[in-house]
Amino acid sequence: MADHCSMRRMHTRTLAASPALAPLLACGALASPFKRPRPGGMLKTPPTRLVLPGVRIDLAKLAAYERVCGYGVGADALPVTYPHVLGFPLAMRLMSARTFPLPLLGLVHTAVEIVQRDALPATGEYELHAYIEGLAPHRRGTEATLVTEARAGGSLVWESRSTYLARHRTEQTGQTEAPRKKAHAGPPSGEVRKPTPLPAIAEWRLGGDLGRRYGAASGDRNPIHLHPLTARLFGFRRPIAHGMWTVARCLAEHGVPEAAHIKAEFRAPVLLPGTVTYAAKGGAFELRGGGERVHVAGEVRPPA
Known part of the structure; x- marks a missing residue:
C-alpha cells in the first residue's frame, strides 16, 4: 500500500468519460523513444489519481467478454477480472502520459493481484480510481505498480495491483551473480528437485x-x-x-x-x-x- 503522506500529496483528477484507448496507445508509442531510464537514475512516481464516477456496465460488452473468457453469460455478478477491463483506459491514460517515466512500448505485464470483497452486481454503479503506487528497481530494469479500485456507495469493493516491467540497462547489467549457497538439506549429489x-x-x-x-x-x-x-x-x-x-x-x-x-x-x-x-x-x-x-x-x- 502507498504510504499516507504520498497519498496526501496525490493530485486527484475526475474524468467525465472513459478515455478512448486507441489515441492513448498512439500517444504512448510516439513518446516511448524519448523515455530512456538511465542506470541508477532516480525516477519520480506520477502524483495523479484518476477518478471516473457513475460507471454503468454495458451488458452487451460484458456478454462478449464473458464468452471469449469462458465465463457463464448473463450472470448477475461481474466476473472477478472484469473491473480490470473497466479501469484499463484509466491505467493507459496514466502510463501514456508525459509524466510517466517509462516507455509504453515494450512494457511487460508481469503480475496481477486482485482483492474482491463481495460480489459486484452487473447492474450496479461504480466509481473507478487508478494511480501509480510506485516505481522500483529491478535487475532487468524498472517495475511500476499500478492500482485500480472500484467503489460502490463510497465503499471499496474491488482492487487490483498490476506490476509492469520496463526492461533497460541497470547498474547490475553485465555483473556476474554471486554463487548461491548450498542448502543445508536437500537432494544428494547436487540434484535439483523440480516442483511437482x-x-x-x-x-x-x-x-x-x-x-x-x-x-x-x-x-x-x-x-x-x-x-x-x-x-x-x-x-x-x-x-x-x-x-x-x-x-x-x-x-x-x-x-x-x-x-x-x-x-x-x-x-x-x-x-x-x-x-x-x-x-x-x-x-x-x-x-x-x-x-x-x-x-x-x-x-x-x-x-x-
Whole structure:
C-alpha cells in the first residue's frame, strides 16, 4: 500500500468519460523513444489519481467478454477480472502520459493481484480510481505498480495491483551473480528437485484470432496480440495471448467465490495459435504449454 503522506500529496483528477484507448496507445508509442531510464537514475512516481464516477456496465460488452473468457453469460455478478477491463483506459491514460517515466512500448505485464470483497452486481454503479503506487528497481530494469479500485456507495469493493516491467540497462547489467549457497538439506549429489506439476484438468486449443477477439471484447488492441506481422515488430514470430485473458480463462475454469484474494504471475507468453493445459489443485492453478512450460501460475484464497 502507498504510504499516507504520498497519498496526501496525490493530485486527484475526475474524468467525465472513459478515455478512448486507441489515441492513448498512439500517444504512448510516439513518446516511448524519448523515455530512456538511465542506470541508477532516480525516477519520480506520477502524483495523479484518476477518478471516473457513475460507471454503468454495458451488458452487451460484458456478454462478449464473458464468452471469449469462458465465463457463464448473463450472470448477475461481474466476473472477478472484469473491473480490470473497466479501469484499463484509466491505467493507459496514466502510463501514456508525459509524466510517466517509462516507455509504453515494450512494457511487460508481469503480475496481477486482485482483492474482491463481495460480489459486484452487473447492474450496479461504480466509481473507478487508478494511480501509480510506485516505481522500483529491478535487475532487468524498472517495475511500476499500478492500482485500480472500484467503489460502490463510497465503499471499496474491488482492487487490483498490476506490476509492469520496463526492461533497460541497470547498474547490475553485465555483473556476474554471486554463487548461491548450498542448502543445508536437500537432494544428494547436487540434484535439483523440480516442483511437482499441478494435476492437469483441461486442454485448450487456442485459435490464431484469440487476440483479436479478446481485443474487441476488452478494448485492448495492442498490436502484439493481433497479427503475426505486428507481433514481429516486437520480436515474436506469432501473436501472443493477452495476459489478462489467460488469467481470466483460468479463473473462469477454477471458479471464484464472491470474496476472494487472487494472485497470478505471467511467466511466459502464450503464442497463438497453440495448445495449453489448465492444471489446478486446491486454490493453486497453472496454465502450461508444451514441455511443462508454465505460462501462468496463480492462487485463489479468501481475503484477509
